[in-house]
Amino acid sequence: MNKKWIASILGIMCFILTVAVVTQYKTVKNASQIAGTNINSDLKTEVLKWKEKYEDIYSQLGKSKKELEDVREIASNNDSSSSDLQHQLKTLNALIGTTDVQGQGVIITISDNNSITSDTVGVLDNINNYLIHDRDLLILVNEAKNAGAEAISINDERIINTTSITCDGNVVLVNDNKISSPFVIKIIGSPEAILGAINRPGGYLRNDLEPYGLVNSVEKKDNISISKYGGVINYNNIEK
Amino acid sequence: MKKEPKAIIITIVIMSAILSCVMFMQFKVVNQTNIEEIETMREDELNEAVANWKEKYEQASKELEDTNERIKEYRDKLQDNVEIKELVEKELAEAQENFGLTEVIGDGIIVTIMDNEEKSVKAMDLLDLVNELKVAGSKAISINEQRVTNLTDLVDISTKYIKVNSENISSPYVIKAIGDKTHLKSALTIKNGYFDLLQKEGYNIKIEEKNNIKINKYLNDVTLKYIKR
Numbered sequence: 189m190n191k192k193w194i195a196s197i198l199g200i201m202c203f204i205l206t207v208a209v210v211t212q213y214k215t216v217k218n219a220s221q222i223a224g225t226n227i228n229s230d231l232k233t234e235v236l237k238w239k240e241k242y243e244d245i246y247s248q249l250g251k252s253k254k255e256l257e258d259v260r261e262i263a264s265n266n267d268s269s270s271s272d273l274q275h276q277l278k279t280l281n282a283l284i285g286t287t288d289v290q291g292q293g294v295i296i297t298i299s300d301n302n303s304i305t306s307d308t309v310g311v312l313d314n315i316n317n318y319l320i321h322d323r324d325l326l327i328l329v330n331e332a333k334n335a336g337a338e339a340i341s342i343n344d345e346r347i348i349n350t351t352s353i354t355c356d357g358n359v360v361l362v363n364d365n366k367i368s369s370p371f372v373i374k375i376i377g378s379p380e381a382i383l384g385a386i387n388r389p390g391g392y393l394r395n396d397l398e399p400y401g402l403v404n405s406v407e408k409k410d411n412i413s414i415s416k417y418g419g420v421i422n423y424n425n426i427e428k
Numbered sequence: 429m430k431k432e433p434k435a436i437i438i439t440i441v442i443m444s445a446i447l448s449c450v451m452f453m454q455f456k457v458v459n460q461t462n463i464e465e466i467e468t469m470r471e472d473e474l475n476e477a478v479a480n481w482k483e484k485y486e487q488a489s490k491e492l493e494d495t496n497e498r499i500k501e502y503r504d505k506l507q508d509n510v511e512i513k514e515l516v517e518k519e520l521a522e523a524q525e526n527f528g529l530t531e532v533i534g535d536g537i538i539v540t541i542m543d544n545e546e547k548s549v550k551a552m553d554l555l556d557l558v559n560e561l562k563v564a565g566s567k568a569i570s571i572n573e574q575r576v577t578n579l580t581d582l583v584d585i586s587t588k589y590i591k592v593n594s595e596n597i598s599s600p601y602v603i604k605a606i607g608d609k610t611h612l613k614s615a616l617t618i619k620n621g622y623f624d625l626l627q628k629e630g631y632n633i634k635i636e637e638k639n640n641i642k643i644n645k646y647l648n649d650v651t652l653k654y655i656k657r
Binding site for chain 2: 190194197198201204205208212214228230231234237238239241242245246249252253255256259260263264266267269270273274275276277278279280281282283284285289290291292293305311316323325326327330331333334336338339348349351352353354376377378420421428
């Protein structure tokens with residue numbers, strides 16, 4: 189009885205270990221195949237190296253920014269003459285997109301209509317009508333701004349003043365980062381004004397997206413968090 | 429004799445647990461490096477990616493230096509118990525410039541689009557143009573002297589009027605953009621690009637490169653009502 193137990197436990201363990209070793213061997217082999225052998229491998233390592241360096245310094249930058257905010261806050265508490273200035277600074281940073289923000293607003297979710305394929309689409313219809321395009325997002329962002337939106341993000345890419353929305357094959361580029369369907373558009377602002385503008389009959393969402401089954405939800409939310417822009421804002425070109 | 433099997437089992441279990449942990453850690457590392465994306469890149473694309481990350485790194489590293497310098501300045505003032513007004517003013521001035529609350533001058537391009545008898549320019553045409561200019565790296569844009577900020581919207585009011593920053597404007601539409609002028613111009617004039625498209629639609633469109641373009645500041649109020657502080 190006892191021996192059988194030991195034997196079977198040992199057996200199972202050996203089996204699991206073997207599977208793990210084999211899987212890992214394969215993973216490592218794949219990885220080294222990708223990075224290895226061809227002429228470009230040095231360049232690939234170089235890309236990874238700079239990417240890592242950037243990510244490292246970017247996370248340090250995030251911490252420093254937070255620290256700066258804290259020390260500024262403490263300093264202005266002692267100094268009444270600058271608390272108003274500090275207030276203005278915070279307002280601008282929130283609108284520029286360099287800080288995380290919270291507030292009430294609306295979350296819109298839209299996505300490609302996957303039930304239609306190029307085989308099932310009607311002869312007079314176009315498969316492109318059933319996909320979300322860069323322009324759809326551009327129009328919705330503009331409508332949200334028209335309704336007084338104070339902060340907007342699409343799939344957590346913060347919309348800042350230099351944000352462009354374009355397409356690159358099957359994905360959409362926002363702030364030069366790839367995002368894809370489903371698209372979650374978070375908007376902070378007056379929920380009534382935004383819902384009114386977005387939901388109005390004949391408006392873009394109801395007229396141009398909904399008939400093709402592209403709209404998942406439009407929800408009013410009391411507390412939406414929108415993260416700051418994930419890069420460094422650089423305005424070096426401009427002279428003063 | 430009775431104790432031995434137990435000891436063996438416990439040892440094996442512990443060893444297996446350690447092994448599994450090590451393996452999972454390793455799996456994670458291999459996953460994280462995210463090699464897939466660069467796997468398919470060609471040599472020139474790889475070179476571009478290196479230059480790209482390098483530039484981003486340098487920007488971030490400069491920004492980090494500035495931020496740390498600033499923290500130090502605040503700390504010093506705090507320690508000496510003197511006013512920090514000057515420091516906040518400096519940061520505020522920068523933020524105002526970033527948002528578009530200051531007038532700016534620089535090289536760039538000026539695009540002029542006009543209505544004709546049959547067709548009038550739509551808000552969407554201008555929205556597309558602004559987006560194209562941003563893709564091409566424009567740092568400041570105005571439409572008929574209305575500064576384009578992160579709060580700016582473009583809406584058709586009637587066939588003849590478009591609303592920008594709650595101001596009604598009409599043809600001719602003069603769009604000023606500061607940035608690398610050659611790059612901005614070529615981005616708009618590539619084959620089947622913005623210029624071709626609008627001309628095909630029958631609009632009168634003109635693009636010129638220019639030095640020392642002056643772009644107005646944003647004139648509307650900047651307040652927050654819905655973002656919590």
